[in-house]
Structure formats: C-alpha cells, structure tokens
Amino acid sequence: MKYQEIIPIKQLQPYVQYFWIIEDMSNNIGVHNFKIIPDGVPTLIYQDIPNHLTEQSSTHKSPLYVYGQFTKYTNQVIDGPYRIIGVYLKSTALKALFNIDASEFKNKNIALEDLVSSSVLEQLLNAITVEEKVEILSTFLLSRVTAIKYSNQKAVYASDLLKEGKELKEVQLEMNISERSLERIFKEHIGMSPKFFSRIMRFQFSLNLYRNNAFENLTDLTYQSNYFDQSHLIREFKEFTGVSPKKFLHKVEEQLINYPKIKE
Structure with missing residues (x-):
C-alpha cells in the first residue's frame, strides 16, 4: 500500500490541512477491512477506482463525496485494487465551503453533486495523473471559498x-x-x-x-x-x-492517520 501527502496552495491552507492519496494497484490484494475513526475533521473523498470500496455509512453511489463529522467509528471494505484521493479539511471548513450548517453533514457522507452544481467529477474522470486530479480539486475548492467568502x-x-x-x-x-x-x-x-x-x-x-x-x-x-x-x-x-487499546495496538495497521487497516 502506497501513501502520500500533498500540501495545499497557500490560499487554501485556512480550509485544507493536506491532500492524501492511498493506493494499492495489485491485482491480488483481496479483501481488506478499514475503520474510519472520529477525529473532528471533515474530508472530501474521491474514489479514483470506484466500485471496489463499500461504505457502511453510504447512501449513494457517487465516487466523489464529502464526509461530515463522525461521532462514532464506521467501517469500510475494499475488494480489489484501489486509489483514493482525500482532502483533509479543517474542522471548521464545511460552512465556509458549502454555505450549509455543518450539522447537516453529521454522521453522513454526501455526494458532491447533491451539494453543488459542478463539472469537477467529469474533470476528475478525464484527468490522467494524480497531480492533475489534485489540481482539479484545488481549483474547485478555491472557487468555493472565493465565491462564499464566509468568516468562521x-x-x-x-x-x-x-x-x-x-x-x-x-x-x-x-x-x-x-x-x-x-x-x-x-x-x-x-x-x-x-x-x-x-x-x-x-x-x-x-x-x-x-x-x-x-x-x-x-x-x-x-x-x-x-x-x-x-x-x-x-x-x-x-x-x-x-x-480496546490493547487490540488497537495489535490488530490494526495505521498508515493513514485515523484510517487503520484491520489485520486478519
């Protein structure tokens, strides 16, 4: 499994902590179980290789969605090769980006298309490299904070x-x-x-x-x-x-913070 982080452009740093990419493109990786642990931070997620990831909390099929604040852990199952691009936001970013009370996102992940009218998903699908996809997401987020100009x-x-x-x-x-x-x-x-x-x-x-x-x-x-x-x-x-703390130490492998893989 490969993991990398990308620092956002200066204009986005009040809203975005960093971009992260996690991937395993092996054809024989099998089924893996992950947990999402509450950390007080919302995240924008793009499943670059969709249909291999099942979300316990999902009610939609979009590969591009926003995680709100979770008050309990949730489970994910990945079956087959995957690449996920995440935008690890600041705790207070949702209202500034979408002009919607953050409480509306609580314990939910919501398809981006249900929040805003945008061609960003089409652009992501047409982009080739991870760097291009991160730039597309950056441009989209910058357009949101520029348009809303919300003080938090x-x-x-x-x-x-x-x-x-x-x-x-x-x-x-x-x-x-x-x-x-x-x-x-x-x-x-x-x-x-x-x-x-x-x-x-x-x-x-x-x-x-x-x-x-x-x-x-x-x-x-x-x-x-x-x-x-x-x-x-x-x-x-x-x-x-x-x-328990003891099982967490011995049963999880945490390469991406607060997104541990459960060992067999």
Whole structure:
C-alpha cells in the first residue's frame, strides 16, 4: 500500500490541512477491512477506482463525496485494487465551503453533486495523473471559498482552544460568550456540540500518545489524557475505535492517520 501527502496552495491552507492519496494497484490484494475513526475533521473523498470500496455509512453511489463529522467509528471494505484521493479539511471548513450548517453533514457522507452544481467529477474522470486530479480539486475548492467568502474566525478560535485541552468554561470566559452561543457556533461550523468535540480531541490526544508509545502503562496514559480512570479511557477507546487499546495496538495497521487497516 502506497501513501502520500500533498500540501495545499497557500490560499487554501485556512480550509485544507493536506491532500492524501492511498493506493494499492495489485491485482491480488483481496479483501481488506478499514475503520474510519472520529477525529473532528471533515474530508472530501474521491474514489479514483470506484466500485471496489463499500461504505457502511453510504447512501449513494457517487465516487466523489464529502464526509461530515463522525461521532462514532464506521467501517469500510475494499475488494480489489484501489486509489483514493482525500482532502483533509479543517474542522471548521464545511460552512465556509458549502454555505450549509455543518450539522447537516453529521454522521453522513454526501455526494458532491447533491451539494453543488459542478463539472469537477467529469474533470476528475478525464484527468490522467494524480497531480492533475489534485489540481482539479484545488481549483474547485478555491472557487468555493472565493465565491462564499464566509468568516468562521470565532469557530476556528474556539476549536483551537479545545484542541489545546481547554475546558468549556475556560473557552467561554476567554471568548466572552455564553454556553448557548458556543453551542450554536459549533453546531453551525463544526457539526457537533463543543462538549462532544472536546471528547474527540481528548481521545485523539490519548491516541497520539498511544501511537508514539509515549506512556509507561495504561495508568500513565489515563493520567496524561485527563481521564477519570482506566475504565473511562477504555470505554472511550471502544466507542471511537470499536476495540480496546490493547487490540488497537495489535490488530490494526495505521498508515493513514485515523484510517487503520484491520489485520486478519
């Protein structure tokens, strides 16, 4: 399996973290199971070789679609050769790109053609190289942010504070806004409540410690991640990955972050 990342052009960097490409063009790769783990980030997906990927959460057949914010893990099955191009967006990007409340995308993936009228899919189908396809997606996204010109600075600031581990009360105090206003900002721009977003950020913090083996034992991991106790940590792990921390370490192979392949 090959994986690469491409940094977006400067104009897109407030909305796009990076483009990623994952592929295996072998004819004998068989069936592989993947999980998508909640990470607080929406993604634009293009299946460059369609019909080999089955989505647990899909209700459409389009190879080009937008993932909203997922509050639970979801499963994918890939059968045969594949190439997937992803646009890993910023947490607050959906409203700025589509002028639709991010809560409308929650736990869904929606065909791009159902969101906007665009020839981008036809262009992607006609393009030859991965670089051309990434450029087509970049041009499309740039046209969206240029046309909408939507300000989401409060949402960006609030989400950054929670990513830093701030408590909700601290965020409200620092931004001088009410609990209700913070809820509205998050549901409009991020697609979930600030409390749930904070849960995901804490889980992702613990998962990064786990990936990097930056802990001595589960007690240490629990303490560093600010969980109440080990059972709390294990419950969160199971809710967001479907497996315990021990099984995650031994049963998954994670080349693309938050998109682990399940080992047989």
